[in-house]
Amino acid sequence: MSSTISSTPETATDPGAGRSGAWRERDRAAVAPAYSRYTDLVIERGEGSYLIDVDGRRYLDFACGIAVTSLGHRHPAVVEAVHRQVDALWHTSVVTQHVMQTTAAERIAGIAPAGLDQVFFANSGAEVVEGALKLARRATGRPAIIGFTGGFHGRTMGALTLTTSKAHYKEGYAPFLPEVYATPYPYCLRQCSHAPGEPCPIAAGEMLERLFQQVVPPGQVAGIVVEPIQGEGGYIVPPAGFLATLRRLCDAHGILLVADEVQSGMGRTGRWCAVDHEGVTPDILILAKALGNGLPIGAIVSSARVMGAWDPGSHGSTFGGNPVACAAAVAVIDTIEREGLLARARTIGESVQERAASWRAQGYGPADVRGRGAMVGLEFLDAGGRPQTDRVARLRARCEQQGLVILSCGLDDNVIRLIPPLTISDQELEQGLGVLEAAVREVDG
Numbered sequence: 001m002s003s004t005i006s007s008t009p010e011t012a013t014d015p016g017a018g019r020s021g022a023w024r025e026r027d028r029a030a031v032a033p034a035y036s037r038y039t040d041l042v043i044e045r046g047e048g049s050y051l052i053d054v055d056g057r058r059y060l061d062f063a064c065g066i067a068v069t070s071l072g073h074r075h076p077a078v079v080e081a082v083h084r085q086v087d088a089l090w091h092t093s094v095v096t097q098h099v100m101q102t103t104a105a106e107r108i109a110g111i112a113p114a115g116l117d118q119v120f121f122a123n124s125g126a127e128v129v130e131g132a133l134k135l136a137r138r139a140t141g142r143p144a145i146i147g148f149t150g151g152f153h154g155r156t157m158g159a160l161t162l163t164t165s166k167a168h169y170k171e172g173y174a175p176f177l178p179e180v181y182a183t184p185y186p187y188c189l190r191q192c193s194h195a196p197g198e199p200c201p202i203a204a205g206e207m208l209e210r211l212f213q214q215v216v217p218p219g220q221v222a223g224i225v226v227e228p229i230q231g232e233g234g235y236i237v238p239p240a241g242f243l244a245t246l247r248r249l250c251d252a253h254g255i256l257l258v259a260d261e262v263q264s265g266m267g268r269t270g271r272w273c274a275v276d277h278e279g280v281t282p283d284i285l286i287l288a289k290a291l292g293n294g295l296p297i298g299a300i301v302s303s304a305r306v307m308g309a310w311d312p313g314s315h316g317s318t319f320g321g322n323p324v325a326c327a328a329a330v331a332v333i334d335t336i337e338r339e340g341l342l343a344r345a346r347t348i349g350e351s352v353q354e355r356a357a358s359w360r361a362q363g364y365g366p367a368d369v370r371g372r373g374a375m376v377g378l379e380f381l382d383a384g385g386r387p388q389t390d391r392v393a394r395l396r397a398r399c400e401q402q403g404l405v406i407l408s409c410g411l412d413d414n415v416i417r418l419i420p421p422l423t424i425s426d427q428e429l430e431q432g433l434g435v436l437e438a439a440v441r442e443v444d445g
Contacts, residue, residue, distance in 0.1 A: 018055035038063070038407055039400055046073025049424045051405065059400070060432045062420045063407045067231075067263045067375070070290040071335055072421040078293050081331035082324055089323045094316060104326035107333045108291075108299055111272040113281040118307040120300040121321030125262035125288035126154025128298035129225075131315055132284050133158045133177075135300065136223030136256045139309035143178070144221040146211065148185035150233030150411060153225065153260055162225055165232045165411065179220075183211045185230055186238045189368050189379065203242040205249055218253035223284070228274035231263035234410035235377025235417050237370050243280040256283040256306065262298070263375075266290035267336050267422060270346035270373030277372060293332050297325035341422040345373035348429060352376045352418055355433050359440055366416070366440075377409070378416040382445050387414035391445050398439040404432050 020042040027042075041059065045052040049072050051059045064070060071078060085100060092098050105119035120135075122128045133145055145162065147153070152165040161176035163169055170176070184191060186202040194200060201207070212218045224246055230236040250257040259282035264274040266287060271277055273285065283306055288298035298320075336342065349371060356378050359365025366378035367385075380388040380395075392408050395416065399406050409417045416436075420429060 020053055020055055023054055038396075039405065041400070041405070048072045048074075049421050049428045057403070059403050059405045060428060060435075061405050062418055062432050063405045064290075064419050064421055065294060066289070066407065067268060067419045068289045068292075069294050070266060070268060070422050071293045071332060071341075072423040073294075075293060075331075075335060075423065077335045077338075078328050078331045081327045082295070085324045085327035091319070091322055093318050098321075098323050100323040100326040100330070101321040104321070104329045107330050108287070108301060111333060112285055112301045113273065113275060115281060115303050116285055116301045118302060118304050120307070120310075120315065121326070122298045122300070122317045123296045123319050123322075123325075124154070124298050125260075125286070126156045126159045127317070127320070128262070128286045128288055128300045129153045129159040129162070129260060130156055131300050132225070132258050132260075132286055133162075133223070134315060135284060135302065135306065135309060136258060138314065139306050140222040140254065140256060142220050142222040144216050145177075145180045146208070146216070146221055146224045147180065147182050148226055148230070149182050150185050150187060150230050150236065151182075151225070151227055151260075152230075152232035153262075179216075181211060181216055183207050185233065185236065186242055187230075187234065187236050188239065190385075200239045200242075203239040203245060205245040208246075208249060212253075218249075218255060221253065221255045223256040223258045224250060225258040225260055227260045227264065228278070229264045229269065229372060229375060231417075232409050234379065234415045235371055235375060237372060240278070243275060243278040247280050247282075250283070258282060258284040258286065260286045262286055262288045264372075266332065267342050267345055268373055268375045268419070269371075270342055270349060272342070274372065291332060292325050292328040295325040295328040297322070297329055299329075336422070339423070345422050348374040348420065348422065348424065349376055351429060352420075352433065355437070359437060364441055364444075371418075374418075374420060374422055376418040378418070379410065380414050380416070380445070387412035388445050389414045391443060392416055394443045395436075395439050398443055399435055402435045402439070404435040406436065 023042040042054045043051045044054045051061050108119050109117045147162040149164045153159040153162045158177050161180045164182050184202050184207050186200045188200055192200055259275050261273050285301040291297050353369050356369045367381035368379040370377050380392050382388055389412050392414050407417050409415050
């Protein structure tokens with residue numbers, strides 16, 4: 001099997017050629033410049049694991065719209081469900097109840113950790129983060145929220161206050177939400193001083209307890225918001241026991257544990273939720289991204305006890321729980337179950353990590369290979385431990401030239417994140433990894 005994707009006119013990237021250049025000019029004139037796009041590709045269609053641009057060039061998609069199209073583009077079951085719902089009902093908002101919203105809530109509660117049995121719907125990850133912050137404060141009667149350095153939770157004001165993955169996101173928007181605090185995430189490779197193999201004091205809760213002692217009393221804290229695997233911060237998998245520590249401290253002080261699984265949820269890690277790997281049940285679970293496989297939908301999932309803090313009208317959303325988006329969510333859950341995609345995510349992850357670890361062993365690959373399931377991060381550092389930001393940018397560009405779309409992340413943008421569709425074939429996975437391997441060999445630090 002070939003280790004690269006053919007660089008024929010149908011797949012090679014020529015940024016100024018054909019219709020793409022004209023569309024870029026139109027975009028610059030009509031679309032706000034706030035969007036920071038990872039590529040200059042102008043995409044017209046998606047098919048399974050591929051994106052197709054306006055000039056007919058095909059790109060194997062290891063980005064999935066930032067972990068959204070986990071079933072690939074236009075999965076037949078989701079397309080059918082959406083078409084069927086469009087023919088029946090598009091929208092009622094809170095004017096009425098509708099059956100698809102109830103059905104979606106039941107299905108989501110069915111895959112959430114036990115005891116989380118009620119759902120509030122919104123349209124995006126940022127919106128459900130905002131809602132979760134409101135719910136935590138309302139349910140506890142406390143003002144303070146604690147997050148973790150390196151976390152990303154969205155661009156709306158409350159979510160942005162909690163976001164600490166890049167200071168640039170906050171430039172020009174102060175003042176932010178009061179009573180929001182950040183404590184270190186256990187990013188042992190670069191931010192911990194303990195020796196490899198020794199227990200991590202951050203994961204054991206030492207820094208969080210110090211925050212309670214020195215900055216904010218635990219009795220004032222409404223919620224601790226954590227990504228069970230940090231996404232934009234670098235695909236960081238914390239040491240085992242970290243989530244259990246948070247659960248213990250929250251229980252001891254009457255704090256709500258909020259798991260932001262916008263990027264790690266919906267089967268991406270090989271379980272429905274990343275918290276499932278540790279057997280930890282949060283008080284509030286946040287889902288979005290892959291929940292609708294591309295249709296805008298987010299969900300706050302909690303217990304009836306916590307949700308009971310919201311009486312009718314105390315929170316709302318005009319488009320949240322839209323019938324078409326809910327139909328997509330139901331189809332996504334059904335498809336993951338029917339096609340065995342939780343197990344497939346684990347298989348994909350094993351293949352990716354084994355392949356990338358071999359590059360590392362040969363001395364030209366990443367300094368660290370980490371992840372769970374089909375959520376894998378490759379961190380590139382030089383011999384002195386400094387981030388290879390420029391190398392990662394050139395790796396992404398080289399892969400794009402060869403018909404493969406990948407993304408970067410991390411505090412220094414020196415981590416390649418690999419999030420292919422859970423429906424990707426073995427051949428497509430091998431092709432994509434072949435392109436990446438060739439790029440890693442050719443593009444040095």
